[in-house]
Amino acid sequence: MYGEEDGGMDPVKKHPLLGRAASQALVSGLSYAFLVVLSLLMISPFLWMLSASFKPDAEIFDFPVNWIPLHPFPENYSRVWTNLHYARLLSNTLFLTVTVTILQLATSSLAGYAFAKIPFRGANTLFLAYIATLMVPFQVVMIPQFTIVRILGLTNNYSSMILILAASPFGVFMMRQFFKGIPLELSDAARIDGLSEFGIYRQIIVPLSKAALASLAIFTSVTVWNDFLTPLIYINSSAQWTIQLGLRSLFAEFSADYGGVMAGAVMAVVPVVLVFLALQRYFIQGIAMNGLKG
Amino acid sequence: MKKRILSTQSRNDLLALGFLAPNLALFLVFMLIPIGAGIVMGFFQWDGYNPAEFVGFKNFLRLFSDKGFHDSLGITFYYTLLTVPVTMVLSLFFAMVLTREIGAKALFRALVFFPYIASIVAVSIVWQFLYNADAGPVNAVLRSLGVENPPRWTSSKDTALIAVAIMNVWRTVGYYMVIFIAGLLTIPPTLYEAAHIDGANLVQRFWRVTLPMLGPTTFFVLVIAIINSFQAFTPIYVMTGGGPGSATQVLVFRIYEEAFVNSLFGYASAQAVVLFVIVLGFTIFQFRWQEKNVSYMA
Numbered sequence: 381m382y383g384e385e386d387g388g389m390d391p392v393k394k395h396p397l398l399g400r401a402a403s404q405a406l407v408s409g410l411s412y413a414f415l416v417v418l419s420l421l422m423i424s425p426f427l428w429m430l431s432a433s434f435k436p437d438a439e440i441f442d443f444p445v446n447w448i449p450l451h452p453f454p455e456n457y458s459r460v461w462t463n464l465h466y467a468r469l470l471s472n473t474l475f476l477t478v479t480v481t482i483l484q485l486a487t488s489s490l491a492g493y494a495f496a497k498i499p500f501r502g503a504n505t506l507f508l509a510y511i512a513t514l515m516v517p518f519q520v521v522m523i524p525q526f527t528i529v530r531i532l533g534l535t536n537n538y539s540s541m542i543l544i545l546a547a548s549p550f551g552v553f554m555m556r557q558f559f560k561g562i563p564l565e566l567s568d569a570a571r572i573d574g575l576s577e578f579g580i581y582r583q584i585i586v587p588l589s590k591a592a593l594a595s596l597a598i599f600t601s602v603t604v605w606n607d608f609l610t611p612l613i614y615i616n617s618s619a620q621w622t623i624q625l626g627l628r629s630l631f632a633e634f635s636a637d638y639g640g641v642m643a644g645a646v647m648a649v650v651p652v653v654l655v656f657l658a659l660q661r662y663f664i665q666g667i668a669m670n671g672l673k674g
Numbered sequence: 675m676k677k678r679i680l681s682t683q684s685r686n687d688l689l690a691l692g693f694l695a696p697n698l699a700l701f702l703v704f705m706l707i708p709i710g711a712g713i714v715m716g717f718f719q720w721d722g723y724n725p726a727e728f729v730g731f732k733n734f735l736r737l738f739s740d741k742g743f744h745d746s747l748g749i750t751f752y753y754t755l756l757t758v759p760v761t762m763v764l765s766l767f768f769a770m771v772l773t774r775e776i777g778a779k780a781l782f783r784a785l786v787f788f789p790y791i792a793s794i795v796a797v798s799i800v801w802q803f804l805y806n807a808d809a810g811p812v813n814a815v816l817r818s819l820g821v822e823n824p825p826r827w828t829s830s831k832d833t834a835l836i837a838v839a840i841m842n843v844w845r846t847v848g849y850y851m852v853i854f855i856a857g858l859l860t861i862p863p864t865l866y867e868a869a870h871i872d873g874a875n876l877v878q879r880f881w882r883v884t885l886p887m888l889g890p891t892t893f894f895v896l897v898i899a900i901i902n903s904f905q906a907f908t909p910i911y912v913m914t915g916g917g918p919g920s921a922t923q924v925l926v927f928r929i930y931e932e933a934f935v936n937s938l939f940g941y942a943s944a945q946a947v948v949l950f951v952i953v954l955g956f957t958i959f960q961f962r963w964q965e966k967n968v969s970y971m972a
Contacts, residue, residue, distance in 0.1 A: 408776075415771055419785045422844065426792070428811065429800045441809035443818075491697035500690035501683065506698075513705050515898075515957045517905045519926040520950040523933050523943050524708035524715060547700035577689050606793045608908045613934060624795045628912055631799045638803060645796035652791055660784055663791065 426649070433457070433642035440638045456643035460630065464644060468619070469626040476541060476611075476622060477604045483546035484600045485593055491547075492555025493581045497567060507556070510549040518609060526613060537614045545604060551596050558592035559585060595662040602652055623648050712950070715943035722937045733944035743945060745920060746928045749835065753924055754903040756839035757846075761899055762892070765847045769854030770884070783855075787848030794845070798912035801841040802828060831921040834914050838922055841909060846902070850895050857891030858884070890964065897960040901953050925949055 427447060432440045433456055434449045460466060494500065495507050525544055534540045562585060570580045586593070608624045615621060621629070627644045634640060656663065680688070691698075716733055720726035737743050772783050789797060804812050805827035816824040827837040861884065869879050885892070907926045910916060916923040916931070925945065933942035 411771070412776065415776075415782060418768075419782050422789065422848075423785050425797065425800050425804060425844070426788070428804065429796075432803070440803075441806070441811070441814075443811060443814035445811055487697035487700065490693045494690040494693035498686050498690040498693065500687045503690070506694075509706065510701070512957075513701075513709070515901055515953060516705070516709060517901070517926070517949060517953055519905060519907065519929050520712060520946050520953070521705060521708040523929075523939055523946060524711035525704055526933075527711065527715070527939070528703060528708065543700060544704050547697045547704070549701070549705070552697060577693075581693070602791050606791070606795075608795055608911070609930075612911075624793060627793070627799070628795050631795075631802075631912065641799060642803070645793070645799055648793040648796045652793065653788075656784075656788065656791060660780075663787070 429642050429645055429649075433639060433646045435639055437636075437638050440642075453639060456639040457647070460640045460644045460647070463640075464626050464630055465618075466623075466626070466644075466647065469621055469623045472620060473605060473622045473624075476538065477601050479542050480545045480604045481597055481601045483542065484548060484551050485597055487547045488551030488555045488596060489586065489589070489593065490581070491552045492559050493585060495552065495556040496559035496562075497564075497580075497585070498577070510552050513549045514553065522609070522613060529614075537616075537620055541610055541614050544610065545607075548600075551600065554596055555589070555592065558589055562588055591662065594659065598655060598659050598662050602655065605652060709950075712943050713947055715940055716947045718940040718943075720939040722939050726940070729940065733941050734947075736941065737944060737948065742920065742923075742928070746923045746925050747948075749921070749923060750904060750925045753835055753839060753906065754900055756836060757842055757903050758896070758899045761843050761847055761850060762895060764843065765850035765895070766854050766888075766892075768847065768851040769858055770880075772851070773855055773858045783848075783851070786851055789845045789847075790849040794908040795912055797845060798841065798909045801837075802913050805837050828914050829918060831918050834918060834921045838906070838909050838913055841913070842903075842906060845909075846899075850899060853895055853898075854888070854891060857888050861887045893960070893963060897956055901956055904949065904953060 428445065431445070431447050431449060434452050434454060435446075435456075436451060436453045439446070439450060495503060529540045529544075534543070566584055566588075567580050570584050575583065606624065607622075608628070611622045611625050615625060618626075618629075627641075627648050630637075630644050631641050715726075717728060717730060718726040719729045719733070768786050772779055772786070776782075804810050807813060807824075807826040807829055810827075812827070813824040825833040825837075828834045865883050865887065866879060869883050874882060904924075905926055906924060907930065910922050910924060910927050911930075914922040916927050926949065929942050929945050929949065932938045932945065936942075
């Protein structure tokens, strides 16, 4: 057996009291237990948040932690919902998220199509320009962006944010990579059938790319939903606040209202949890595509 | 039959332009021009309202003697050191464990990944409560383990940056795990079988097969993690506001404050140029390295 040649550092080497199979089971059992503990640790801040959001302030910092609230206190939610005008925050955030996501999908897939399927002059140079900006931190462009918005006279804060967020090099890159993988024969056949270039994009390529479009849609919507810095720069009246701005101001002004702040935090996270649970595999695909671009 | 007026190439160029137009217009106005304009603005003095005044290299020269700027550079690099190595080791560990044949793999991956997509504002606030020096559960656990004077975390100058760093390691480890998993899955299983037949144990297989084969992924993760570590704004804004004192005033926080709080748009732009140059350096370094070392991935 090859196994007997295993070196001394192998954790599954033969244990004097246990047989090989038994000691292997012990090691994998132990590492499984370790994994369970680590994963629970990873998720414990969320469990603590959820549990605290249903507690009266006096019980939030009880130790040992009562993960199930002794006296469930849903008033935290109703209080924050009213005081923070949460319905308004929610509709502002939804409006921004949905609009930006739709525009991102349209602009990215159109541009991605040009890069993947149309051999035009300067394609490589232009694509390189897109790639080169992938890693430019937002903080580098935020000041000139703000200035350009001023110069263009965009006084509506939401239009400014939507235009800034509506096109991203990441989206173009992702769509281009995906479209490249679709065989050219398909477009050629459609062209012979008399379809225009836009018809090919609309009727052949887009329907074949639902998975990639879904990945981009989820990525964009979660990013915009969670975005803090862009609204922080462009929004100055509380009527226009997004959920993130509202939550941060709740924390800054009422940091002693522990239960209320936690209820606000839960409400900011829950929609993302639901999207994540429903569409998890698209998240993972999206990152893997991004991560393996090298 | 239609008369052909344009050559195929010109026709393609026009078509492509049509497809590109919406994205390209926004890309030019809000990305390419701002990158150039940001550098230009570094040579001006501007309060955001009155006409900008050209001041030459004055802003950049001032950076050399600005102690606050030097401190914030130092804090930024310290933050990078605090977060990047730990994040890489932990995310590789999770990736390796969660590519093995174990039960409920998908659930574990989801649990580790989830903090990354949860609202940064929300998780920063939760951690701020967890870190509460007197009543928070972190110190309650430490006290119950016998630590008499547990750290005061975000309310102490000495530990505030460490506290933010721990939170961010926790938040981002799942993201890098996913990239590592994608990398691990490209390693042909036959290599492990061969190593096993040659008598390599677990540790040897890690050092001789996994790590070399994972080289490009590891390098990519390293560069991305470093660049991302320069951009920690929201947790610092929410948790510490740059304090106590200026203990957590990383460069991006300072740039924001100089521009949008102190209205020093020109001087803030000069500092943003420094950030840009640093990030650009790492990016070029990564591209160069990848050009030379693509063999494993090809």
